Amino acid sequence: MEWKYKTIEKDGFSFLVATNESNGPHLFWLGSAVYYPRVIPDTLAEAFKITIVDHRGFAKRLDEAEETESLYHFDSVLSDFSSFQNQLQIPPCPVIGHSGHGYMALAYAKQFPTQVTEVMMVATGPNHGAPLQERETYFERLANFDRKEKHKRLQTNFQSLIQSHPEGLQDFFNLYCVSQDALGFYDLSVDSTRFWEGVKTNKLAFDHLFGKLFVEINVEDYLTTIHLPIKLILGKYDFQVAPYYTWDKIIDRFPKVKRTVIDFCGHLPFFENPKRFIEAMEME
Numbered sequence: 001m002e003w004k005y006k007t008i009e010k011d012g013f014s015f016l017v018a019t020n021e022s023n024g025p026h027l028f029w030l031g032s033a034v035y036y037p038r039v040i041p042d043t044l045a046e047a048f049k050i051t052i053v054d055h056r057g058f059a060k061r062l063d064e065a066e067e068t069e070s071l072y073h074f075d076s077v078l079s080d081f082s083s084f085q086n087q088l089q090i091p092p093c094p095v096i097g098h099s100g101h102g103y104m105a106l107a108y109a110k111q112f113p114t115q116v117t118e119v120m121m122v123a124t125g126p127n128h129g130a131p132l133q134e135r136e137t138y139f140e141r142l143a144n145f146d147r148k149e150k151h152k153r154l155q156t157n158f159q160s161l162i163q164s165h166p167e168g169l170q171d172f173f174n175l176y177c178v179s180q181d182a183l184g185f186y187d188l189s190v191d192s193t194r195f196w197e198g199v200k201t202n203k204l205a206f207d208h209l210f211g212k213l214f215v216e217i218n219v220e221d222y223l224t225t226i227h228l229p230i231k232l233i234l235g236k237y238d239f240q241v242a243p244y245y246t247w248d249k250i251i252d253r254f255p256k257v258k259r260t261v262i263d264f265c266g267h268l269p270f271f272e273n274p275k276r277f278i279e280a281m282e283m284e
Helices: 042-047 074-087 101-111 130-142 145-163 172-179 203-216 219-223 244-253 274-282
Strands: 003-010 013-020 026-031 049-054 093-098 116-122 230-235 257-262
Touching: 003 074, 013 074, 026 074, 026 101, 042 274, 049 074, 074 101, 074 203, 093 101, 101 116, 101 219, 145 172, 172 203, 219 244, 230 244, 230 274, 244 257, 257 274
Parallel strands: 026 049, 026 093, 093 116, 116 230, 230 257
Antiparallel strands: 003 013, 013 049
16 A cells, blocks of 8 residues: 655644545544554555554654653644644544554544544553553463563563663664564564664653653543544453453443454554454444
């Protein structure tokens, strides 16, 4: 599938936008316009007209002023998405967020409900706080010997990289994600290095959003006020976020949240099983 790219400048950032050529229904995808086209298979790209937009954690900074957390306030990130959707003339449609971007999709639907028809949270846990601790128990119980050995090897390599760069790793986030491959892909042969090549990250943005805000976020505060369909699509072998069953109590309280757990998939179910993923997207 061919992707076309353009940039939008806003508030001292240059945001990349990726779009495909499908005639399918619109899908507004939040995250990195470099990374996600590499992991969205043709099967999915042919089924939907997808627009992928950077958030401030991936955008290039144009302003030479001192970087502060105020640049990455959640409201500013959400306002960016609304501005992009209007500027790109994307009609109200489903919004999709993968991993921590699932919280962005949920919050976007709350703040701009007229621009969204449905929320899709993919490979997202209840938050990055207490529920995340359960993944260690889940990994120990479900992972086989080969998976555990690969994870140990990747962690050893990552720690060696950190120790050999006392000044700090320039691509810390990207290298960290690669070090999680045994936790994120059911297929142990996958090496995600190629997916992350050239992906720009602003460390302060991820520290603020993923390391603080999403640790404490309460999804129930959003679910109480959102009156749109919400789909939660998870991989059974996803050891990067809180396991699928940590959602049980929340789903019991909010039956409008429709959860699908896809077997033989990890943190990127759309990549590992696009056919089943599309079925989950289209379920009523």
